[in-house]
Amino acid sequence: MAGEFELIARHFTRAGRPAAPGVVLGVGDDCALLAPAPGQQLAVSTDVLVEGRHFLSTVAPERLGHKALAVNLSDLAACGAAPLAFTLSLSLPRGDDAFAEGLARGLFALADAHGIALVGGDTTAGPLTIGITVLGQVPPGQALLRSGARAGDRLWVSGRLGDARLALEVFRGRVALPGEDFEAVRRAMELPQPRVALGLALRGVATAAIDLSDGLVGDLGHVLARSGVGATVAVDRIPRSPILAAQAPSLQHTCVLAGGDDYELLFTAPAAQDEAVRAAGARAGVAVAPIGHIEAEPGLRLVDDAGRPVAFAERGFDHFA
Amino acid sequence: MAGEFELIARHFTRAGRPAAPGVVLGVGDDCALLAPAPGQQLAVSTDVLVEGRHFLSTVAPERLGHKALAVNLSDLAACGAAPLAFTLSLSLPRGDDAFAEGLARGLFALADAHGIALVGGDTTAGPLTIGITVLGQVPPGQALLRSGARAGDRLWVSGRLGDARLALEVFRGRVALPGEDFEAVRRAMELPQPRVALGLALRGVATAAIDLSDGLVGDLGHVLARSGVGATVAVDRIPRSPILAAQAPSLQHTCVLAGGDDYELLFTAPAAQDEAVRAAGARAGVAVAPIGHIEAEPGLRLVDDAGRPVAFAERGFDHFA
Numbered sequence: 321m322a323g324e325f326e327l328i329a330r331h332f333t334r335a336g337r338p339a340a341p342g343v344v345l346g347v348g349d350d351c352a353l354l355a356p357a358p359g360q361q362l363a364v365s366t367d368v369l370v371e372g373r374h375f376l377s378t379v380a381p382e383r384l385g386h387k388a389l390a391v392n393l394s395d396l397a398a399c400g401a402a403p404l405a406f407t408l409s410l411s412l413p414r415g416d417d418a419f420a421e422g423l424a425r426g427l428f429a430l431a432d433a434h435g436i437a438l439v440g441g442d443t444t445a446g447p448l449t450i451g452i453t454v455l456g457q458v459p460p461g462q463a464l465l466r467s468g469a470r471a472g473d474r475l476w477v478s479g480r481l482g483d484a485r486l487a488l489e490v491f492r493g494r495v496a497l498p499g500e501d502f503e504a505v506r507r508a509m510e511l512p513q514p515r516v517a518l519g520l521a522l523r524g525v526a527t528a529a530i531d532l533s534d535g536l537v538g539d540l541g542h543v544l545a546r547s548g549v550g551a552t553v554a555v556d557r558i559p560r561s562p563i564l565a566a567q568a569p570s571l572q573h574t575c576v577l578a579g580g581d582d583y584e585l586l587f588t589a590p591a592a593q594d595e596a597v598r599a600a601g602a603r604a605g606v607a608v609a610p611i612g613h614i615e616a617e618p619g620l621r622l623v624d625d626a627g628r629p630v631a632f633a634e635r636g637f638d639h640f641a
Numbered sequence: 642m643a644g645e646f647e648l649i650a651r652h653f654t655r656a657g658r659p660a661a662p663g664v665v666l667g668v669g670d671d672c673a674l675l676a677p678a679p680g681q682q683l684a685v686s687t688d689v690l691v692e693g694r695h696f697l698s699t700v701a702p703e704r705l706g707h708k709a710l711a712v713n714l715s716d717l718a719a720c721g722a723a724p725l726a727f728t729l730s731l732s733l734p735r736g737d738d739a740f741a742e743g744l745a746r747g748l749f750a751l752a753d754a755h756g757i758a759l760v761g762g763d764t765t766a767g768p769l770t771i772g773i774t775v776l777g778q779v780p781p782g783q784a785l786l787r788s789g790a791r792a793g794d795r796l797w798v799s800g801r802l803g804d805a806r807l808a809l810e811v812f813r814g815r816v817a818l819p820g821e822d823f824e825a826v827r828r829a830m831e832l833p834q835p836r837v838a839l840g841l842a843l844r845g846v847a848t849a850a851i852d853l854s855d856g857l858v859g860d861l862g863h864v865l866a867r868s869g870v871g872a873t874v875a876v877d878r879i880p881r882s883p884i885l886a887a888q889a890p891s892l893q894h895t896c897v898l899a900g901g902d903d904y905e906l907l908f909t910a911p912a913a914q915d916e917a918v919r920a921a922g923a924r925a926g927v928a929v930a931p932i933g934h935i936e937a938e939p940g941l942r943l944v945d946d947a948g949r950p951v952a953f954a955e956r957g958f959d960h961f962a
Binding site (some may be wrong): 344345348349350351352353354355356358359361362363364365366367368370373374395396398399401405407408409411439440441442444445446447449451453455456458460463465466467529530531546 | 665666669670671672673674675676677679680682683684685686687688689691694695716717719720722726728729730732760761762763765766767768770772774776777779781784786787788850851852867
């Protein structure tokens with residue numbers, strides 16, 4: 321690599337740091353070597369963030385570094401897997417050393433918070449693109465899959481939905497918010513918190529799970545299709561922030577049903593597990609709310625608090641739209 | 642994803658195929674699930690190929706698909722790891738369906754040859770970039786590392802070096818070759834064969850190994866630095882094709898010493914293991930040749946067949962040069 325570019329790449333090398341648990345050999349050889357705990361299965365997921373498509377150029381580099389790893393950890397959370405390590409494929413415009421430094425800071429702060437190490441990577445010059453493959457571990461048979469939802473299960477969601485989409489609408493100039501409110505929803509968009517602890521706490525409790533990246537309607541659709549079931553969702557019960565709750569009803573519906581970038585967990589559990597679900601949320605320090613139930617009849621039915629159908633034509637959030 | 646782009650992404654989805662060994666759950670959930678063999682360590686490596694930097698736009702898509710996976714498998718080979726699975730992060734210019742189809746064909750042909758499955762991926766629109774993370778397994782303590790070379794070890798290389806660089810020189814217009822010869826060296830550049838079987842056969846035999854991606858001088862330098870040793874290399878003994886051997890001596894030196902893109906294995910073994918090394922090569926079906934030896938004195942000394950110093954100023958192949 322050329323000198324200048326090598327300097328940039330060094331922000332992503334942390335030689336001499338104590339290895340994370342499970343890492344036998346880190347960056348620096350042809351391969352890294354990991355030792356998962358005995359008998360565990362390995363969970364693998366890959367996500368790429370491309371500037372202008374998955375994030376706006378207005379995002380601070382440190383927040384971008386956080387988000388790039390967060391969306392991958394969110395996939396592990398949705399499987400109930402414990403994070404183990406990650407690799408990074410970074411394409412950076414040449415020469416922007418301050419940007420790379422900020423990106424690395426945000427990335428490693430979240431990695432450290434989850435006790436995982438960067439075990440491989442590749443840095444090239446090019447349009448800003450951040451590709452991460454994350455590895456986790458889960459005992460055989462305990463992974464939370466999209467296919468496990470059963471008729472009669474209750475449908476739950478963690479946290480609050482829709483603020484990230486509301487922030488996007490502000491950036492698009494379609495909504496105006498007071499500065500403080502804008503900063504709050506912008507944080508939701510730029511600093512999502514992967515629900516890893518909740519995913520772990522839901523092992524043996526939830527029957528199915530998915531993380532919300534493309535909007536509730538679209539992502540729930542994946543669970544219903546994989547599980548061969550249908551669902552009714554009480555739209556008014558979907559948790560949202562006071563800021564979003566103050567917006568027009570149609571905008572609220574767009575944001576909570578097809579928002580995208582929520583990175584909360586949507587999951588199902590038998591009604592007999594209500595207490596266990598609430599205990600899991602408490603243990604993980606995140607609110608969980610029942611928003612509907614799974615039914616044998618295929619399809620998704622949206623209803624209001626009085627049980628009347630709610631019309632909603634949008635599909636999931638489309639990064640390419 | 643948009644409709645047209647989704648169609649392209651489907652070339653990289655092979656739902657319903659029998660899962661590869663070790664794959665519990667393939668593409669389609671939040672994570673894939675792998676079950677490495679009991680007690681094995683996991684080897685992980687990541688490489689990204691960017692158009693114009695790591696490959697020329699003249700390469701056929703099928704060959705590009707092959708090469709993108711081959712350079713990653715080559716890292717597993719260098720560690721003596723058995724391939725297990727891989728993930729793909731693909732950035733493709735919008736709409737080029739035929740290109741995507743060819744790329745997928747080349748990629749999966751090599752994956753099938755090694756019995757491994759694609760277990761995760763992400764396809765985005767953008768400048769052509771292929772990022773792969775490959776996972777393999779190796780028994781604890783048996784991985785071949787760069788750090789294991791010891792004074793007195795013999796230095797070996799597999800296959801023939803320099804043809805890929807010779808092809809690049811033809812593309813650059815600096816060398817002219819007859820059509821048949823050009824096709825032969827072009828194959829070396831575009832269809833490298835990862836030495837996975839050799840890497841496995843060298844477990845317990847070789848003391849150190851690396852795959853040659855940036856040229857012998859540069860890559861050997863990594864082994865010497867990590868192992869805290871030096872080496873003498875008999876330049877005339879570095880195997881090369883009759884096509885390269887017919888070129889001017891200075892071009893031959895450039896190609897075999899700083900060629901880049903060889904994807905052969907460079908490795909060390911005690912002289913007492915000469916027979917075992919040759920047997921490993923025979924078992925793997927690839928030629929192995931002794932080209933020098935490891936010494937306690939730091940530094941790299943290049944000599945000719947009469948033992949006289951060979952002057953060579955170039956460093957490794959620089960993709961950014």
